[in-house]
Amino acid sequence: GGKEAAPEGPSPLLIEFDNDSDPDATVVSIEGENQADLLVSVSGAFSTLEVEVLDAMIKTTETGRVMDVFRIQDSRGRQIGEEDWEKLRSHVVDSCSYTQKSIKPAIYGVAARAEINKLRPLVAGLSAEEEAGRSLEAAAAQLELAAAEMAQAAAELVRLERELTRQRQAADAAPGAKGGAEEDAAWAASGALIQGETARAEAAAVLERQMAAMEALLAARRTSKGLSVEGPSAARGGGADLRFGAGGGTGTGPATGAGYEIILQGFNWESHRRAWYRELQGLLPDLQAVGFTALWLPPPTDSVSPQGYLPRDLYDLDSCYGTQQELQDLVSSLHDKGMKAVADIVINHRCAHQQDPQGRWNKFGGRLAWDSSAVTCDNPEFGGTGGLSTGEDYPAAPNIDHSQERVRKDLSLWLRWLRNSIGFDGWRFDYVKGYSGAFTREYIDASVPELAVGEFWDACDYTDGVLDYNQDRHRQRTVDWCDATGGTSAAFDFTTKGILQEALARNERWRLVDAQGRPPGLVGLWPSRAVTFVENHDTGS
Numbered sequence: 001g002g003k004e005a006a007p008e009g010p011s012p013l014l015i016e017f018d019n020d021s022d023p024d025a026t027v028v029s030i031e032g033e034n035q036a037d038l039l040v041s042v043s044g045a046f047s048t049l050e051v052e053v054l055d056a057m058i059k060t061t062e063t064g065r066v067m068d069v070f071r072i073q074d075s076r077g078r079q080i081g082e083e084d085w086e087k088l089r090s091h092v093v094d095s096c097s098y099t100q101k102s103i104k105p106a107i108y109g110v111a112a113r114a115e116i117n118k119l120r121p122l123v124a125g126l127s128a129e130e131e132a133g134r135s136l137e138a139a140a141a142q143l144e145l146a147a148a149e150m151a152q153a154a155a156e157l158v159r160l161e162r163e164l165t166r167q168r169q170a171a172d173a174a175p176g177a178k179g180g181a182e183e184d185a186a187w188a189a190s191g192a193l194i195q196g197e198t199a200r201a202e203a204a205a206v207l208e209r210q211m212a213a214m215e216a217l218l219a220a221r222r223t224s225k226g227l228s229v230e231g232p233s234a235a236r237g238g239g240a241d242l243r244f245g246a247g248g249g250t251g252t253g254p255a256t257g258a259g260y261e262i263i264l265q266g267f268n269w270e271s272h273r274r275a276w277y278r279e280l281q282g283l284l285p286d287l288q289a290v291g292f293t294a295l296w297l298p299p300p301t302d303s304v305s306p307q308g309y310l311p312r313d314l315y316d317l318d319s320c321y322g323t324q325q326e327l328q329d330l331v332s333s334l335h336d337k338g339m340k341a342v343a344d345i346v347i348n349h350r351c352a353h354q355q356d357p358q359g360r361w362n363k364f365g366g367r368l369a370w371d372s373s374a375v376t377c378d379n380p381e382f383g384g385t386g387g388l389s390t391g392e393d394y395p396a397a398p399n400i401d402h403s404q405e406r407v408r409k410d411l412s413l414w415l416r417w418l419r420n421s422i423g424f425d426g427w428r429f430d431y432v433k434g435y436s437g438a439f440t441r442e443y444i445d446a447s448v449p450e451l452a453v454g455e456f457w458d459a460c461d462y463t464d465g466v467l468d469y470n471q472d473r474h475r476q477r478t479v480d481w482c483d484a485t486g487g488t489s490a491a492f493d494f495t496t497k498g499i500l501q502e503a504l505a506r507n508e509r510w511r512l513v514d515a516q517g518r519p520p521g522l523v524g525l526w527p528s529r530a531v532t533f534v535e536n537h538d539t540g541s
Contacts, residue, residue, distance in 0.1 A: 013030055013031065013032045013092065013093055014029075014030070014031040014032070015028065015029070015030050015031075015089050015092060015093070016028070016029040016030075017080070017082075017085045017088075017089075019079050019080075019082070022071060023079075024073070024079070025054055025071040025072060025073050025079060026071070026072050026073070026079045026080040027069065027070070027071055028069070028070045028071075028072055028088075029067065029068070029069050029070075030042055030067070030068045030069075030070070030092065031066065031067045031068075032066055032068075042068055042070070042092055043056070043070075045091055045092045046070070046072060046092075049088065049091060050074070050075045051072050051073070051074060051075075051080070051088070052072060052073050052074075052075070052077075053070055053071070053072055054070075054071040054072065054073060055070075055071050056068060056069065056070045056071070057069050142217055143217050143218075146210065146213050146214045146217050147214065149210050149213070150207070150210040150211060150213075150214050153203070153206045153207040153209075153210045154207055156203050156206070156207075157200070157203040157204055157206075157207050160196065160199050160200045160203050161200055163196060164193070164196040164197065164200055167192055167193055167196055168193065171193060201464070201465075204464045205464050205465045205466050207464075208463050208464040208465075208466040209466045209506075209508075212466060212467070212468060212469040212508075212511075213469075213508065213510055215469045215470065216469045216510040216511065216513075217510065219469075219470075219514070219515035257293075257294070257340065257426065257450050257451035259528065260293070261293050261294050261340070261451060262291055262292050262293050262294070263292070263293070263294045263295070263296050263342065263531070264287060264292045264294070264295055264296065265296045265536050265537065266280055266295040266296055266297055266298075267296075267297065267298040267321070267537070268537050269307055269537055271298065271321065272298070272306040272307055272308070272319075272320035272321055273306075273320075275322055275326075276298070276320075276321040276322060277321055277322030277323075277326040277327055277329070277330045278322060278326060280295070280330055281329070281330055281333055284333055284334065284337055284339070285337075287339070288337045288338070288339060292339065293338075293339055293340065294339060294340035294341070294342055294425070294426065294451070295334055295339060295340070295341060295342065296342045296344065296428055297327075297330075297341060297342060297343060297344065298319075298321055298344055299311060299319075299343075299344040299345075299346050299430070300317050300319060300321075300327055300343055300344070300418075300422075301313065301314050301315075301316060301317060301319060301346075302314075302316035302317075302318065302319060302366075303319060303320075303351075304351045304397075306320040307320075308320070308321070308344065308346070309346055309430065310349075310351050310396065310397055311346050311347075311349075311350055311351065312350065312351045312352075312353065312364075312365075312366075313353075313365060313366035313367075313368075314350070314366065314367075314368055314414050315366055315367045315368070315414065315417070316366060317422070324422075327422065328422055328423065331422060331423040331424065332423065335423065340425035340426055340450060340451065341423065341424050341425050341426075342424070342425065342426040342427065342428050342451065342453075343418055343422075343424040343426070343427055343428070344428050344430060345415070345427045345428065345429050345430060346430040346431070347400060347402075347411055347429070347430075347435075347443075348391070348394055348399065348400065348430065348431040348432070348434035348435055349394045349396070349397035349398060349399050349400060349431075349434070350364065350370075350397065350398060350400055351397050351398070352364050352365075352382075352398060353365035353366070356372065356383055358383060360372075360381070360382050360383035361382055361398065362375050362382050362383045362384065362398055368410050368414070370407070370410075372384055372385045372386075373385050373386050373401075373404075374386055374398075374400060374401055374404065374407050375398040375399060375400070375401060376388060376389040376399045376400070376401045377401075378393065379393065379398060379399040381395070382397075382398040382399075384398065384399070384401070386401030386403070386404060387401050387403040387404065388403075389401075389434070389435070390402065390403060390435050390436035390439070391432075391433050391434040391435045391436060392433045392434055393434070394431060394434050399434060400435070402435045402436065402439040408439065408442060408443070411443060412442070412443055412446035412447065415427070415443055415446060415447035416446065416447050418447075419447050419448075419449065424449075425449065425450045425451065426449040426450050426451035426452055426453075427443075427444070427447070427449050427451075427452045427453075428452075428453050428454075428455065429452065429453070429454045429455060429489065430455050431455060431457075432454035432455055432456050432481060432491075433456060433457070433458070433481075436484060437454075437481045437482070437483070437484025437485040437489070438484050438485070440452075440454060440484075440485045440488075440489055441484070441485040441486045441488050441489070444485065444488040444489060445488065451490075452488065452489040452490065453489060453490045453491060453492060453531045454481065454482075454485070454489050454490070454491045454492070455491075455492055456477070456478050456481045456491045456492070456494070457492070457494055457538065458474060458477050458478065458494060459474075460474050460494070460495065460498040460499075461473060461474050467498060467499070467502045467511075469510075469511060470514075470515070471495050471498070471499060471514075471520055471521070472514070474494075474495050474498075475493075475495040475520075475521055475522045475524070475525055476525070478491045478493070478494070478495065478522050479522065479525050479526055479529075482526060482529045487529065489529075490528075490529045490530065490531050491522060491529060491530070491531065492531050492533055492536075493521045493522040493523055493530040493531060493532045493533070494522075495520065495521035495522050496519065496520070496521025496522065496523055496530070496532050497521075497532075497533060497534075499511050499512070499520050499521060500512070500521075
C-alpha cells in the first residue's frame with residue numbers, strides 16, 4: 001500500500017491512493033475546488049477505465065474545497081495496483097479539467113482522442129441532467145464529444161486510405177510472379193489489399209455513424225422552420241365513410257379500428273407444420289388475458305407454398321393450417337372473447353393451376369378461372385397479356401392486373417365473402433408495393449373491414465452500410481401509399497422498426513427523435529395510420 005498526491009499547480013486536484021486501510025479495495029481521496037459536479041466527473045472518469053466504484057462519500061472542508069472518498073476495484077474485483085496509480089491519477093485530472101475551453105479537435109492527430117477521453121465522462125455524468133432540463137452545458141458537452149469522435153473517425157479513415165494507396169502502389173510496382181518467393185510475395189500483397197479494403201470499409205461505416213450522431217445533435221439545436229415534411233392529404237375514404245368519425249381520414253376508421261388495437265401475429269414461418277387453427281383455439285384465453293384485441297391470422301387459402309404466400313384457389317380455405325371449418329370455429333371463438341380476426345390478404349399475385357402451350361403458368365382454376373389476360377404484361381415469364389403493372393414486380397408468381405374492372409370485381413366479391421361468410425373483421429394486405437394504393441381503397445370500400453393495414457415494406461436509407469439519421473424520405477413513401485388509399489388503410493411502421501432496432505442495439509437513443517422533435521417514423525407524421533410493431537415473420541421469426 002501507499003499514498004500518492006498530485007503535484008501543485010493552478011486549481012489542482014489532490015489525489016491520494018491507499019491500499020492499506022481496506023484489504024479488498026483501493027481507497028481514493030480526491031480534494032478539489034468547490035464544484036458541485038466533482039463527484040459525477042470523477043465517477044465518470046473511473047467508469048471509462050472500467051474501474052468499479054463500490055461506494056463514495058463527499059464532504060466540504062473548512063476552506064471550501066470538496067473532498068471525495070471512493071472505494072474502487074478493477075474489473076476483476078481486486079485492488080488497483082500501485083503501478084496503475086499514475087495512469088489513473090492523470091486520467092482523473094484530465095477528465096475534471098473540462099471547465100477550461102476545449103481545443104479544436106485536430107483531424108489527423110492525437111488531439112481528437114484526447115478530447116474524447118476528457119469529454120465522454122462529462123457527457124455520461126450529465127446525460128440525466130440534459131434529458132431533464134436540456135442544460136446548455138450538457139448540450140455543449142454532447143456537441144464537443146460528437147465533434148471529437150467524428151474527427152477521430154475521420155482521421156482513422158484517412159490513415160487507412162493512405163495506407164491502402166501505398167499498398168496498391170507497392171503491388172503495382174512489384175515484378176510479376178514467377179514462382180517461389182516472388183509468387184508468395186504477390187499472394188501476401190493481394191491478401192494485404194483485401195484486408196486493407198475491409199478495414200477501410202469498416203472505418204467509413206464508423207465515420208458515417210459519427211456523422212449521423214452529429215446530424216442529430218445539430219438538428220436538435222435548430223428551429224423547425226423550413227424542415228417540415230409533407231404529411232397526409234387524404235380527408236376521408238370514399239365508400240368507407242360510414243366507418244369514419246368526425247375527424248375524417250385523420251381520425252379512426254377502417255384503418256385502425258377503434259384506435260386502441262393491440263394485434264398479435266398469430267403465426268410464424270413454421271406454424272404450418274402443426275394443426276395450427278386448433279392449437280390457437282387453446283391459446284385464446286391466455287391471449288385475451290394479456291390484453292390482445294386482435295389476432296392476425298395466416299393467409300387462409302390454398303397455396304403452392306405451405307406458408308400461404310403463393311395463393312392459388314382463393315375460395316379453397318383448406319390449407320396447411322387447417323380446414324375451413326376449423327378456421328370458422330377459430331374466428332367464432334375470437335368473437336366470443338371480444339377479439340377481432342384479421343386475415344392476411346395476398347392479392348398482388350396468384351399462382352396458376354395449369355401451363356399454357358408455351359409452358360407458362362397462366363391458366364387459373366377454381367371459381368376465379370382467369371387466363372393470361374389477368375396477368376400484367378410486364379410479367380413476361382408468365383406470358384401476361386393484361387395491362388402494365390401499377391407497382392413493383394413480384395418475380396415468383398404471376399402478377400395480378402388490378403387495372404381491369406372484372407378482376408377488381410372478383411376480388412371485391414371474394415373479400416366480402418371472407419368478411420360476411422367466414423367472419424373476418426379486418427385485412428392485412430400483403431406486398432402492397434406491387435399495385436396502386438387506389439385499388440386497395442376500392443377493395444376496402446367494397447368490403448368495409450373494421451381495420452386494415454398494408455405491408456409497405458421499403459428499405460430504410462443507408463450510407464456506407466450505416467442507417468441514416470434522417471429517414472424522412474423513407475416514411476414519406478409510406479405516407480404517400482396511405483394517401484393513395486384515401487386514408488382508408490394504415491401501414492406497418494417499418495421506419496420506426498428500423499430506427500428502434502438500431503437505437504437499442506447500439507445505444508444510439510438520439511435516433512428516437514427527428515429534427516422537429518417528433519417520433520422519427522411514420523407515427524411522427526400520421527399516427528392514426530401507423531401500426532408500430534416489434535417483430536413479424538419477415539423481420540424476426
